Amino acid sequence: MSQNVPTATRGEDMFLEIERQRRLRLTRFLAPTFAVLLFFIALGDGFATIINPHRPLLTLLGYLGTGISFVLMVVAAYAAQRERINRAILALVMATTIFIFSPSLGWTFSQGVDPTVMAGMMFYGVIIVLAGLLSGRAWVTVATTLGVNALSIFILWYGPQNPDSSVVNARELGIYGPLVIGAQWGIALILLTTLEVFTPAFRELGEVQIAYQRAQQLDEMKNQFITNVNHELRNPIMALQGSLEMLLLTHDHAAPGRLKRMIEEAARTGDDLQSLVEGILDARRIDLEANHFTHEVVNVHAVLMTSVRLVSPREQHVIERDLRMHVPEDLTIWGNNLLLQEILTNLLSNAVKYSPPGSPVEVTCFAVPTIGEGRAHRQAPSPAFVEIQVRDFGLGIPPEQADLLFNRFARLPRDLASTTIGNGLGLYLCKALTEAMGGTIWFDSTGVAGEGTLFHVRLPAASAASPSPTESA
Amino acid sequence: MSPVSGNLTILLVDDDLRILQIFADALAEIGGFRVLTAQNGLEGLERLLDARPDCVVIDVKMPQIDGYQMARVLRGDPDTADIPLVILTAMAQEQDRFIGKASGVDLYLTKPVKPTALIAAIHQAISLSAADRVRRMRDLAESPGN
Numbered sequence: 001m002s003q004n005v006p007t008a009t010r011g012e013d014m015f016l017e018i019e020r021q022r023r024l025r026l027t028r029f030l031a032p033t034f035a036v037l038l039f040f041i042a043l044g045d046g047f048a049t050i051i052n053p054h055r056p057l058l059t060l061l062g063y064l065g066t067g068i069s070f071v072l073m074v075v076a077a078y079a080a081q082r083e084r085i086n087r088a089i090l091a092l093v094m095a096t097t098i099f100i101f102s103p104s105l106g107w108t109f110s111q112g113v114d115p116t117v118m119a120g121m122m123f124y125g126v127i128i129v130l131a132g133l134l135s136g137r138a139w140v141t142v143a144t145t146l147g148v149n150a151l152s153i154f155i156l157w158y159g160p161q162n163p164d165s166s167v168v169n170a171r172e173l174g175i176y177g178p179l180v181i182g183a184q185w186g187i188a189l190i191l192l193t194t195l196e197v198f199t200p201a202f203r204e205l206g207e208v209q210i211a212y213q214r215a216q217q218l219d220e221m222k223n224q225f226i227t228n229v230n231h232e233l234r235n236p237i238m239a240l241q242g243s244l245e246m247l248l249l250t251h252d253h254a255a256p257g258r259l260k261r262m263i264e265e266a267a268r269t270g271d272d273l274q275s276l277v278e279g280i281l282d283a284r285r286i287d288l289e290a291n292h293f294t295h296e297v298v299n300v301h302a303v304l305m306t307s308v309r310l311v312s313p314r315e316q317h318v319i320e321r322d323l324r325m326h327v328p329e330d331l332t333i334w335g336n337n338l339l340l341q342e343i344l345t346n347l348l349s350n351a352v353k354y355s356p357p358g359s360p361v362e363v364t365c366f367a368v369p370t371i372g373e374g375r376a377h378r379q380a381p382s383p384a385f386v387e388i389q390v391r392d393f394g395l396g397i398p399p400e401q402a403d404l405l406f407n408r409f410a411r412l413p414r415d416l417a418s419t420t421i422g423n424g425l426g427l428y429l430c431k432a433l434t435e436a437m438g439g440t441i442w443f444d445s446t447g448v449a450g451e452g453t454l455f456h457v458r459l460p461a462a463s464a465a466s467p468s469p470t471e472s473a
Numbered sequence: 474m475s476p477v478s479g480n481l482t483i484l485l486v487d488d489d490l491r492i493l494q495i496f497a498d499a500l501a502e503i504g505g506f507r508v509l510t511a512q513n514g515l516e517g518l519e520r521l522l523d524a525r526p527d528c529v530v531i532d533v534k535m536p537q538i539d540g541y542q543m544a545r546v547l548r549g550d551p552d553t554a555d556i557p558l559v560i561l562t563a564m565a566q567e568q569d570r571f572i573g574k575a576s577g578v579d580l581y582l583t584k585p586v587k588p589t590a591l592i593a594a595i596h597q598a599i600s601l602s603a604a605d606r607v608r609r610m611r612d613l614a615e616s617p618g619n
Contacts, residue, residue: 230564231563236491238584238585238586239489241585242495242588245499245503245588246503249589250502250503265494
């Protein structure tokens with residue numbers, strides 16, 4: 001599954017998502033409810049047919065319509081359950097239409113147009129209301145109304161007359177056509193006005209809701225971050241103090257080798273503390289400085305080699321990893337040496353940290369001649385890009401937790417419970433830095449252990465972007 | 474330094490290997506305890522099958538079975554209900570303290586703790602637990618049922 005995380009967090013998309021959820025909820029409620037109702041009506045029709053099989057053929061067709069709409073409604077309920085929202089709405093509206101029209105048609109062509117048919121036409125409005133509310137779009141409402149108009153006119157004008165009914169005379173007077181169509185448009189207009197009036201209100205409400213959720217999320221992440229940092233700090237401090245007190249109390253009689261080991265232990269813990277504190281400060285610094293750096297031509301291969309060297313001492317097991325590199329030595333980007341180094345160091349460090357010892361890590365780099373799927377576009381004409389991919393074969397990222405991954409302070413629940421040291425800042429930094437250089441970052445992961453994660457970093461290529469030195473601000 | 478703790482056995486459970494190593498050494502060398510170690514709650518419970526320690530020191534945040542779960546298992550089993558428990562945790566928020574106190578452990582310590590402080594706490598937990606046992610037995614003896 002591909003996760004394009006950056007766009008998923010934009011306000012407009014979140015609104016659409018909320019809107020989609022609303023329609024989904026409505027469909028999920030309506031479709032099964034109607035299906036159950038239709039089931040009993042179809043059952044009643046079936047009994048009626050068994051008791052009195054000498055019904056006119058067209059009445060039986062009306063019954064058949066009920067059966068078909070029941071099947072369609074089940075399809076709608078199933079589609080809604082599987083989140084196929086458009087299919088579900090279409091099936092639901094079709095089922096309703098067939099259910100409402102089939103008895104009308106059956107009655108019309110067996111008994112003729114009479115007050116029963118006219119009464120049935122009152123229910124045509126239900127179709128308009130359903131289609132309008134479920135789609136939430138004006139053009140669907142208008143189109144459905146026109147369709148319902150056409151069917152009504154067809155029945156009124158071309159349906160056979162019921163000789164006992166007064167409708168015949170009224171129809172001849174030309175009253176019923178305008179009346180029915182007028183009533184249908186009345187319903188459509190009320191619906192359109194309602195949508196027009198309430199949609200902005202809903203949208204505003206949705207935006208407030210989004211803002212509130214974001215603030216809450218941020219607040220929670222900050223709390224989580226403080227808890228994480230607290231936890232991460234207390235353990236090394238305790239180890240450090242433990243080593244030091246041991247030294248203090250035992251140095252006069254401990255063996256020299258043992259003393260050395262204790263001192264080394266203390267020093268290593270000190271280093272860990274330092275890198276933790278620096279990581280926290282980095283995030284703060286990058287926030288302030290991400291947009292103030294000099295653009296230069298950067299050789300990807302050279303920076304990658306530096307990054308590998310930087311990662312190695314931090315993660316002891318990286319040296320034993322099978323690091324597969326497919327990076328042409330002449331590929332260059334238009335960005336900043338240090339920023340790229342920070343990105344690659346973080347990605348490599350993550351790849352090593354979150355995959356089992358001994359599994360390989362792959363780094364691939366290639367030129368992307370055009371924008372591709374339109375991910376990155378900062379300016380026209382679009383520059384060519386260089387894409388760097390870092391792949392591990394670890395636990396992967398569960399799709400449901402993917403949205404939060406690039407946020408500051410974000411750590412997956414399973415990592416919080418594990419011994420893997422992290423402060424939830426690495427990927428946040430990667431994203432901020434990549435975007436500062438005019439690039440994009442995203443990842444693919446199935447969340448299946450062993451299939452790992454593939455991170456993509458796409459940055460402007462040097463040849464295409466460098467001729468505009470005014471960019472370096 | 475001479476052993477001052479007789480032959481007391483301590484079970485130390487923590488998922489941080491450095492802390493486990495340093496404190497196992499320190500408890501043995503400075504405190505004179507016999508020390509068993511485990512890296513998570515499950516392993517800790519397995520160790521309890523082999524030996525009955527005189528005190529268990531548990532970290533809270535651990536994979537699989539966490540410290541509180543382990544404390545509940547210990548308190549729930551009549552065989553181990555009387556073992557003094559010291560909870561050792563990096564979680565220092567007010568509600569964490571409350572949960573810690575409420576979970577039936579004898580002592581609740583917040584990291585960082587120095588080895589000597591931990592040794593003192595272990596002794597305190599053992600005596601608290603013993604005093605508590607005596608009080609409970611006296612209550613039982615004086616209860617109207619007898």
